[in-house]
Amino acid sequence: MKNEDFRRAGHQFVDWIADYFENMEKYPVLSRLEPGDIKKMIPAVPPARGEAIEGIFRDFERVLLPGVSHWQHPGWFGYFPANNSPASVLGELLTAGLGAQCMVWQTSPAAAELEEVVLDWLRQMIGLPAGLSGVIQDTASTATLCALLSAREKATGFESNETGLRIPLTVYASDEVHSSVDKGVKIAGFGKKSFRRIPTDGRFALIPEKLEEALVRDGEAGFVPACVVATVGTTSSGAIDPLRPIGEICRKHGVWLHVDAAWAGTAALLPEKRWILDGVELADSFVFNPHKWMVTNFDCSAYFVRDPATLVRTFEIHPEYLKTGVDAKVKNYRDWGIQLGRRFRALKLWFVVRSYGVEGLQAMVREHLRLAALVRDWVEGDGRFELLAPVELGLVCFRLNDGRDEGALNELNLRLLERINAAGPVFLTHTTLRGKYTIRLVVGQRTTEERHVRGAWDVVTAAAADVLKA
Amino acid sequence: MKNEDFRRAGHQFVDWIADYFENMEKYPVLSRLEPGDIKKMIPAVPPARGEAIEGIFRDFERVLLPGVSHWQHPGWFGYFPANNSPASVLGELLTAGLGAQCMVWQTSPAAAELEEVVLDWLRQMIGLPAGLSGVIQDTASTATLCALLSAREKATGFESNETGLRIPLTVYASDEVHSSVDKGVKIAGFGKKSFRRIPTDGRFALIPEKLEEALVRDGEAGFVPACVVATVGTTSSGAIDPLRPIGEICRKHGVWLHVDAAWAGTAALLPEKRWILDGVELADSFVFNPHKWMVTNFDCSAYFVRDPATLVRTFEIHPEYLKTGVDAKVKNYRDWGIQLGRRFRALKLWFVVRSYGVEGLQAMVREHLRLAALVRDWVEGDGRFELLAPVELGLVCFRLNDGRDEGALNELNLRLLERINAAGPVFLTHTTLRGKYTIRLVVGQRTTEERHVRGAWDVVTAAAADVLKA
Numbered sequence: 001m002k003n004e005d006f007r008r009a010g011h012q013f014v015d016w017i018a019d020y021f022e023n024m025e026k027y028p029v030l031s032r033l034e035p036g037d038i039k040k041m042i043p044a045v046p047p048a049r050g051e052a053i054e055g056i057f058r059d060f061e062r063v064l065l066p067g068v069s070h071w072q073h074p075g076w077f078g079y080f081p082a083n084n085s086p087a088s089v090l091g092e093l094l095t096a097g098l099g100a101q102c103m104v105w106q107t108s109p110a111a112a113e114l115e116e117v118v119l120d121w122l123r124q125m126i127g128l129p130a131g132l133s134g135v136i137q138d139t140a141s142t143a144t145l146c147a148l149l150s151a152r153e154k155a156t157g158f159e160s161n162e163t164g165l166r167i168p169l170t171v172y173a174s175d176e177v178h179s180s181v182d183k184g185v186k187i188a189g190f191g192k193k194s195f196r197r198i199p200t201d202g203r204f205a206l207i208p209e210k211l212e213e214a215l216v217r218d219g220e221a222g223f224v225p226a227c228v229v230a231t232v233g234t235t236s237s238g239a240i241d242p243l244r245p246i247g248e249i250c251r252k253h254g255v256w257l258h259v260d261a262a263w264a265g266t267a268a269l270l271p272e273k274r275w276i277l278d279g280v281e282l283a284d285s286f287v288f289n290p291h292k293w294m295v296t297n298f299d300c301s302a303y304f305v306r307d308p309a310t311l312v313r314t315f316e317i318h319p320e321y322l323k324t325g326v327d328a329k330v331k332n333y334r335d336w337g338i339q340l341g342r343r344f345r346a347l348k349l350w351f352v353v354r355s356y357g358v359e360g361l362q363a364m365v366r367e368h369l370r371l372a373a374l375v376r377d378w379v380e381g382d383g384r385f386e387l388l389a390p391v392e393l394g395l396v397c398f399r400l401n402d403g404r405d406e407g408a409l410n411e412l413n414l415r416l417l418e419r420i421n422a423a424g425p426v427f428l429t430h431t432t433l434r435g436k437y438t439i440r441l442v443v444g445q446r447t448t449e450e451r452h453v454r455g456a457w458d459v460v461t462a463a464a465a466d467v468l469k470a
Numbered sequence: 471m472k473n474e475d476f477r478r479a480g481h482q483f484v485d486w487i488a489d490y491f492e493n494m495e496k497y498p499v500l501s502r503l504e505p506g507d508i509k510k511m512i513p514a515v516p517p518a519r520g521e522a523i524e525g526i527f528r529d530f531e532r533v534l535l536p537g538v539s540h541w542q543h544p545g546w547f548g549y550f551p552a553n554n555s556p557a558s559v560l561g562e563l564l565t566a567g568l569g570a571q572c573m574v575w576q577t578s579p580a581a582a583e584l585e586e587v588v589l590d591w592l593r594q595m596i597g598l599p600a601g602l603s604g605v606i607q608d609t610a611s612t613a614t615l616c617a618l619l620s621a622r623e624k625a626t627g628f629e630s631n632e633t634g635l636r637i638p639l640t641v642y643a644s645d646e647v648h649s650s651v652d653k654g655v656k657i658a659g660f661g662k663k664s665f666r667r668i669p670t671d672g673r674f675a676l677i678p679e680k681l682e683e684a685l686v687r688d689g690e691a692g693f694v695p696a697c698v699v700a701t702v703g704t705t706s707s708g709a710i711d712p713l714r715p716i717g718e719i720c721r722k723h724g725v726w727l728h729v730d731a732a733w734a735g736t737a738a739l740l741p742e743k744r745w746i747l748d749g750v751e752l753a754d755s756f757v758f759n760p761h762k763w764m765v766t767n768f769d770c771s772a773y774f775v776r777d778p779a780t781l782v783r784t785f786e787i788h789p790e791y792l793k794t795g796v797d798a799k800v801k802n803y804r805d806w807g808i809q810l811g812r813r814f815r816a817l818k819l820w821f822v823v824r825s826y827g828v829e830g831l832q833a834m835v836r837e838h839l840r841l842a843a844l845v846r847d848w849v850e851g852d853g854r855f856e857l858l859a860p861v862e863l864g865l866v867c868f869r870l871n872d873g874r875d876e877g878a879l880n881e882l883n884l885r886l887l888e889r890i891n892a893a894g895p896v897f898l899t900h901t902t903l904r905g906k907y908t909i910r911l912v913v914g915q916r917t918t919e920e921r922h923v924r925g926a927w928d929v930v931t932a933a934a935a936d937v938l939k940a
Contacts, residue, residue, distance in 0.1 A: 001555070001556040001557055001825055003488050003491055003492055003556070004488075005556070006484075006487075006488055006491070006556035006559070006560070007484060007485060007488040009556075009560055010480075010481075010484030010485075010487070010488070010559075010560060010563070011480075011481050011484055013484075013560055013563050013564060013567075014476075014477060014480030014481055014483075014484060014563070015477060015480075016564075016567075017476075017480070017563070017564070017567035018473050018474075018476055018477040018480070020567060020568075021473055021476070021567075022473055030576065031576075031578065031579050031580070033579050033580075035575065035579070035796055035799045035800045036583070037579070037583075038579055038580050038583035038584060039583045039586065039587055042583075042584065042587045044587070044590070045591070045594060046591035046592075046594060046595055046823050046827075046828050047823065047824055047827045047828065048827055048828050048829050049827040049829055049830070050824070050825055050826045050827035050829070050830040051824055051825065051827070053557065053560065053821075053825060055824075056557075056820075056821055056824045056825060060564065060817075063580075064580040064584060064817075065580070066580075067578065067579040067580030067581075067583065067584075068568055068570055068578050068579075068580050068581075069570060069576065069577050069578045069579070070568075070570075071568075071569050071570050071571055071577070071578075072568070072569045079571075079577070079791070082569060082570075082571040082811070083569070084566065084567075084569035085471070086471040086473070086475070086476035086479075087471055087523065087526075088566070089476070089480075089563070089566045089567050089569075090476070090479055090480060090483055090523065092562065092563075092566035093480070093483050093484070093487070093559070093562075093563050093566065094483060094486075094487070094530065096554065096558070096559045096562035096563065096566075096767050097483075097486075097487035097490060097491075097554075097559050098490075098538055098540075098541075098542070099541050099542045099552060099553070099554035099559075099767050099768065100538055100539060100540075100541050100552075101541055101549075101552040101768050105505065106500065106501075106539065107539050107541070107549075108501065108537065108538050108539045109501050109503050109505070109507070109508055109537040109538075109539070110501070110503075110508050110533075110534040110535070110536075110537025110538050111537075111538075113506070113507075113508035113509045113512075113537065114508065114512065114534060114537075116509065117509055117512045117514070120514070121515070121516035122516075124515060124516060125516055138608060138809055138811075139809040139810060139811045141808060141809045141810045141811070142808060142809055145657075145808065149657060160659065160661065161656040161661065161662060162661055162662050162663055163661040163662075163663050164635055164638075164659050164660055164661035164663075164664060165634055165635060165659050165661075168634075178789075179787035179788075179789040179792070179810070180787075180810060182787050183785060183787050183808070183810075186631040186784075186785075187615075187619060187657070187658070187785075187808065188657065188659060189630065189634050189635050189658060189659020190634055191630065191631065191632055191633040191634035191635075192631060192632050192633075193632055193633050193634075194633075194634060235789070235791055236790075236791055291811075297566050297569050298569065298571050298811055298813055299809075299811060299813060314656075315653060315656075315657075317649035317650075317652050317653050318649075319648075319649040319705070319901075320706075320900070320901050320902045321549070321705055321706055321899060321900065321901040321910070322649070325888075326505055329505045330505045338611060338612060338615065338653070338657065338808070339608055339609040339611045339612055339769075340609060340611045340649070340650060340653075341552070341608075341609045341611070341761075341768055341769060343768055343769060347530075347534075350526075351523075351526055353516050353517065354517055354520070354521055354525075354526045355471055355520055355521065355523060355526060356520045357516075357517045357518050357519040357520035357521065358516050358517065358518050359518050359519055359520070360519070360520040418795075429791060430790070430791065431789075431790050431791040432790045440791070
């Protein structure tokens with residue numbers, strides 16, 4: 001492709017994205033295609049000859065776009081959000097253009113030092129204690145794995161890196177914890193049987209007393225408790241594990257405390273919500289994802305540690321071909337995680353924070369919380385519905401409940417969700433809470449306004465009337 | 471940011487990137503800044519108020535750009551390349567604009583199915599056997615970790631996921647293998663002491679007989695050999711481990727064979743270089759990085775496995791909140807690796823392959839190999855220099871050798887490399903081979919032409935004259 005063709009196509013693509021942002025509501029939120037629909041539209045063999053960008057782009061619109069689910073749609077209320085923003089897209093564009101691979105300081109000093117500074121901005125923005133060091137990971141799954149590995153090494157005096165895990169370490173989290181911890185305990189070699197699921201209270205938050213009982217019981221049985229994962233904003237219900245009592249228990253028993261605030265960390269931008277992190281100064285590591293709710297496009301997960309030396313010692317490698325003359329004076333982030341290669345991800349984050357300012361980001365989050373509270377009020381005000389968890393932040397968990405038995409209620413609400421999502425303008429997802437099929441509505445898209453939330457509720461109530469009638 | 475501001479800034483950024491591509495040679499390849507230079511230019515506290523994109527962009531140019539090392543510079547001969555291309559940047563732009571998080575099929579069917587098809591294109595393009603299944607990972611470090619974990623689970627009948635690793639598994643690779651394997655054996659819980667480094671021959675390739683001796687010796691000593699990592703194109707010298715005899719040994723002993731062709735895999739685009747993968751049909755897993763040498767901007771690592779069921783069983787998680795109605799009918803790539811969240815990375819790869827066509831990519835690689843052979847000839851034709859490894863592909867390893875003792879030669883060549891890189895228009899890196907300080911010159915940047923390679927050699931010879939005189 002000639003440079004002038006890149007220029008022309010680039011302008012066209014930027015305009016297409018701007019139009020896409022403007023016209024998003026014309027699309028159904030979720031792709032309507034069936035499995036295999038895309039595959040059969042794409043040739044099974046690669047093209048021998050290159051072709052002009054115009055044809056490729058036409059196929060992007062014709063073949064691929066119908067298969068895209070529109071995460072940036074204001075009617076996206078599913079999972080957790082992964083919102084982007086114009087500023088973030090622009091930052092990512094420059095990152096792609098520069099094409100710098102930022103594994104060590106030397107391979108782009110700006111990437112290493114901007115990452116250090118902008119992560120410290122984030123630390124301040126959500127009220128984390130001074131002295132924590134930050135690094136960008138791709139996802140919270142990876143960050144939590146880093147925490148589990150650091151805890152493993154700390155608990156074994158760095159012996160498991162040498163010999164494998166020879167002593168029976170144990171890991172603790174609430175029974176509402178995210179599946180990334182299940183995955184992490186397998187990867188890091190603890191084994192699933194080492195993972196203790198601690199009961200939760202009526203708000204689905206970990207019960208500290210139950211945690212301490214488990215730690216004591218395991219200690220007496222010859223296990224070595226290595227790591228507790230506390231969640232601020234669980235995926236199923238948005239529950240807030242109480243960090244302070246959990247942290248005090250961890251300190252008392254010498255156990256690593258990792259805090260997973262992947263989604264909810266962004267809410268701590270608001271002084272009035274900072275209570276969710278009360279006690280976070282007792283944590284050894286902490287993760288939240290600007291790529292979820294802080295308009296920084298995926299992937300960008302912010303991982304903070306109290307003691308970077310432990311993290312680096314867990315991962316460090318020293319091949320000759322990676323040594324540089326300044327290694328003693330700089331941070332080489334290659335040793336702060338699993339991957340060697342690194343994208344210049346701090347750039348989009350810097351664009352976002354400067355473009356919005358802290359107050360701009362706060363305003364967005366505050367509005368999302370107001371809208372979620374509206375939905376909560378509507379659920380509570382309609383006798384057909386039942387709220388299934390406290391609404392602490394932007395997630396509302398509810399179901400229809402007309403008194404039929406639990407199995408039938410689960411069937412009914414599954415049908416309800418299918419009907420809601422079949423309509424097109426909104427997308428919600430589900431979970432189970434104490435065995436109850438639960439519909440989740442998360443407010444968190446950048447462009448979601450009150451009219452979208454009202455529209456979503458109209459879809460929900462119309463679908464409810466239908467399934468109750470059927 | 472208003473949409474019209476995004477549009478205007480987007481056009482401006484595209485033009486900036488086009489200009490950057492055109493004017494790259496005006497920059498020194500490597501940033502000239504000192505540690506701390508960037509940090510002191512960035513405010514230590516985040517901005518309270520948002521600001522216009524123009525000011526942010528001005529600071530990008532003024533503050534950050536001097537701290538960028540220019541990986542896309544035609545004078546970049548260091549490490550391995552991480553080349554991008556206009557087509558790839560355009561694909562990444564659309565990915566950022568769509569902002570789709572592609573963890574499961576439903577969250578963007580186009581991403582899941584395009585990934586499946588385009589990875590099969592890659593499989594065909596480099597001559598991998600039919601029946602392999604592909605998935606995009608971020609880096610080869612991650613892919614190799616996936617292989618180690620799959621091998622661990624296969625060797626223990628999936629028991630280590632349950633109980634942790636209870637039996638003494640061992641891992642094998644050449645003494646020239648990449649540090650990602652050192653990192654992986656730690657993360658996966660094998661422990662460094664389980665990692666056997668097999669001696670290499672005069673071409674720095676693993677000696678199959680030594681591998682078999684080690685497997686037998688370990689088996690007799692009660693160890694359970696779990697995984698062999700063979701490298702096609704080692705980082706230090708570009709050595710090609712012989713896959714066929716290694717694969718036959720692995721089959722005979724029932725050991726997982728993972729092939730790391732992160733850099734060199736792209737050379738297999740050329741029929742005349744396909745011999746480097748001879749025997750690859752004996753591998754259980756294989757990785758190569760389109761983000762290194764195939765003009766797909768970082769990150770995009772292609773991981774292929776013979777038996778996806780083993781991979782999925784190693785990683786799978788089934789939380790209720792991720793279940794969808796089509797799970798039985800589709801590939802949910804969340805279970806094909808470590809991370810849950812996934813970017814729509816297949817898009818840029820599709821842009822690249824369609825824009826270049828297989829023949830276009832072949833032409834670029836073939837030219838790079840021709841240029842590397844030129845450098846090899848110049849090294850061999852100049853009595854002051856010594857070639858330190860065979861030039862199989864695009865990497866030339868050399869040093870000055872005027873007969874002084876080895877320690878002094880290492881000093882001399884360290885000074886030589888410093889002087890080469892101080893000049894500005896080229897960047898080379900180093901390694902050690904059998905204790906010898908070795909200068910590496912890799913031809914692999916998209917825009918590198920014969921004049922750049924000639925210019926680089928001029929820099930090398932001028933610097934050599936200087937350090938020999940001093």
